[in-house]
Amino acid sequence: MCGIIGYVGDRDASFILVQGLKRLEYRGYDSAGVATFQDGSIAIRRCLGKLENLERLLREAPISGTVGIGHTRWATHGRPSEQNAHPHRAGKIVVIHNGIIENYLELRAALADRGRTFSSETDTEVISHLIDERVQSGQDLVHATRSVVHELEGSFSIVVMHEDSPDRLVAAKSATPIVIGLGENENFVASDIPAILDHTRRILFLEDGEMAEVTRDRVTLSTFAGDPVAREPRTVAWDPVTAQKGGYRHFLLKEIHEQPQAIIDTMRGRILQEQSDVSLDELAKADWLAQARRMVFVACGTAWHACLVGKYFLEHIARIPAEVDYASEFRSRDPVLDEGTVLVVISQSGETADTLAAVETARERGAKVLAICNVVDSSIARKADAVIYTHAGPEISVASTKAFTTQLTVLYLLGIYVARRRGVLSEPGAHALIQDLVNLPSHVEQCLKRERAIEKVAKKYGNARDFLYLGRGINFPIALEGALKLKEISYVHAEGYAAGEMKHGPIALINEEVPVVVLLPKDAVYQKSLSNMKEVESRGGRIIVVTDAPSPELEDIAWEILPVPTSNPCLLPVLLTIPLQLLAYYIADYRGTDVDQPRNLAKSVTVE
Missing domain, CATH: 3.60.20.10 (Aminohydrolase, N-terminal nucleophile (Ntn) domain)
Structure with missing residues (x-):
């Protein structure tokens, strides 16, 4: 910034x-x-x-x-x-x-x-x-x-x-x-x-x-x-x-509004538009990254949700097989790692105990470690073979907001960087992806301008005891993140599910007392997600839809529509995140909780 x-x-x-x-x-x-x-x-x-x-x-x-x-x-x-x-x-x-x-x-x-x-x-x-x-x-x-x-x-x-x-x-x-x-x-x-x-x-x-x-x-x-x-x-x-x-009521709200600038700061000096490429100086000596046969993403909490999105980026853009694991589970399951595996760990603080333990495990077994951190010279950054810093700036509120969206920004850059060096992404394709990233901060600004409308929705549903969040594909992790934000700061029970799994259990939770937040971008699975939404409607669920494609059809089904700008499918998770952050914040503020320091939570978990 x-x-x-x-x-x-x-x-x-x-x-x-x-x-x-x-x-x-x-x-x-x-x-x-x-x-x-x-x-x-x-x-x-x-x-x-x-x-x-x-x-x-x-x-x-x-x-x-x-x-x-x-x-x-x-x-x-x-x-x-x-x-x-x-x-x-x-x-x-x-x-x-x-x-x-x-x-x-x-x-x-x-x-x-x-x-x-x-x-x-x-x-x-x-x-x-x-x-x-x-x-x-x-x-x-x-x-x-x-x-x-x-x-x-x-x-x-x-x-x-x-x-x-x-x-x-x-x-x-x-x-x-x-x-x-x-x-x-x-x-x-x-x-x-x-x-x-x-x-x-x-x-x-x-x-x-x-x-x-x-x-x-x-x-x-x-x-x-x-x-x-x-x-x-x-x-x-x-x-x-x-x-x-900065005059905001809480640090959390300030940090939500800092995201356009934080995203800009994270991409600064790393995009080469004329060459249709990404420059990550931190990886100049990391030839092993482009040669990786497999990537394993490991993190905790919100950073784990970033890992889930990162898996899509690396597989879709760079065509590298990827998997995701909780840091707390990784070491105990005797993971299979070798010299062809790159462990990608994500931690805002760089001090998360379970993630640090995962780094030690990977190094013992000969795998290379790439860290994505916000805090310079943190423990994880020092122990990793290479590190990419997000430039989110200080994040004071316990609940993570700008750290999450800057982690997604770094992962997107990483996908392009690796894909170009593996020869699987054409110059025109890279140029288009980079241009979409350049446009992202102004699109996030547009999302923030909907704040007053989201505040009204929050007050309308602020007394609900349960929430359900549904998403498909790359946006399923955003459903998880939206539910986590609501749980963390408002103490309201909320669950995120893959929309296609709704009929395998979660549909039993739906009634007229349960708001259902549906992430519905106009993507390849739009019709399938729309079908899930109609199933919710038929059971009396109060639907709040977040979409880049508002339409009269949606207005007939949804109780509330929260629009976002459109972008390529890999960047829509960032845009869909913003309304969910604001919704969680205003529900928590309406309920009078300690937004910046929720009960029982710490900013950095440094013990196992």
């Missing part, structure tokens, strides 16, 4: 920028940079690595000025390097950016055809060139930025400087956060409130499709269409814990 800060005032900008970036270090980053107006031009300092490296650089080559921008970057397009660090310059324009530009390849090619040259591998540099073109044609900074944002597809927030406008910044937002801080003869821009809480508590929140022109004594809001926006600032009276929650 990139960190953004901007300052316009009378104080030393570079100090304020660096201090603000320090407040955003929890977001994770691989490089950092600042830019200030200095002696009639814009001075930029960038470096690879931590902020202490940037501070050292600024001591060695200081910059002055009272207007500037700062950025910490997790790579999306282009690997971590000083060259790819922000801010990015084109002509007299300097830009910082958080998010991902889905159509940057087409934009970059068109700019190259017009004679523009590039000094980085990033999508951000495209933005700076586009705005520079507009200002060279005579547009002012605001109109140039407004013109360019209409060309950008994807999720982004940007802050722009122009050498001919040394008294102002322009910010624009689409899907990724931007806040404006109002001070006395100074104003601020940031990606998150903690960056500016030391200076002001008067905050304006930009909405999607809005821009801000920021000077030291004025902030002017408008839409991308140019319409003025009038909005009163909010006074944020947050203590440190509330600041960490």
Whole structure:
């Protein structure tokens, strides 16, 4: 999750920028940079690595000025390097950016055809060139930025400087956060409130499709269409814990809303759209992975559900036989492992005791171990032969949300990576899969916009004693995950089943008191799942359907329809997960449970 800060005032900008970036270090980053107006031009300092490296650089080559921008970057397009660090310059324009530009390849090619040259591998540099073109044609900074944002597809927030406008910044937002801080003869821009809480508590929140022109004594809001926006600032009276929650009622809800950015951060620097490939530097020396004859996925809890989806990815995309086991069962059943087997273990914390024991068992029997973890240098990460990190950021709530969807993102990337190296996935096929992944964060944003409707459904069914979740194929694990979330945080009995197994027992549970959540994407088994749903209807079940294909036929059967955007079948599990997370959260909140710290549960199970 990139960190953004901007300052316009009378104080030393570079100090304020660096201090603000320090407040955003929890977001994770691989490089950092600042830019200030200095002696009639814009001075930029960038470096690879931590902020202490940037501070050292600024001591060695200081910059002055009272207007500037700062950025910490997790790579999306282009690997971590000083060259790819922000801010990015084109002509007299300097830009910082958080998010991902889905159509940057087409934009970059068109700019190259017009004679523009590039000094980085990033999508951000495209933005700076586009705005520079507009200002060279005579547009002012605001109109140039407004013109360019209409060309950008994807999720982004940007802050722009122009050498001919040394008294102002322009910010624009689409899907990724931007806040404006109002001070006395100074104003601020940031990606998150903690960056500016030391200076002001008067905050304006930009909405999607809005821009801000920021000077030291004025902030002017408008839409991308140019319409003025009038909005009163909010006074944020947050203590440190509330600041960490970002104003949300619970950490869990905050973390649900962080998923678009967490997915972006997890794919950063790992997608090579021009080459229709995936770059996983962590696996550069893991030749054994593509040569594997079999993969065994092992985990606990929510991570086990990610394993079940991962099995589909590796078999469907990479054509490698795969199986899944509970970590708690794996060691005790005397598993058959050899040098042709790769054990893939998934753990958010990297400290799960049973999963760690599975790693030890695999290593004893000569199998290679690939770990997927969120916590850097954790026990499992250290013991594995290779590790891929999810960049979900800190997950405070006990119930896992963004860790799960970023695990699915890594597994999807892994499927493409292995398939390309095994020669079983064509370049056009890989390109299509990667493009769908690039579009995923904005699709998750669309799911989150249905939050109020899902909250109403939760209150309507919040007193139910039992829930049944049904899914087929790759979405059966999502039914399990939806049921687990509800059990964990609301203490309501819930069961997930493969829809085709309904007549083998679960159908006996269905009556008018039992809500049945049906995952019904328009996929190859749509008609079979629809038939299962009609069987539920005939027995009086109250059907809540989650689908990417709402229709009058469904409206006649279902009590509630929760729509999601469509995508390829491998990514629909991510989109179907979001409404289930929100449903569980709002039922738990309605019932008054301790959402962030449910009874009897721990974030990381470190004993067997």
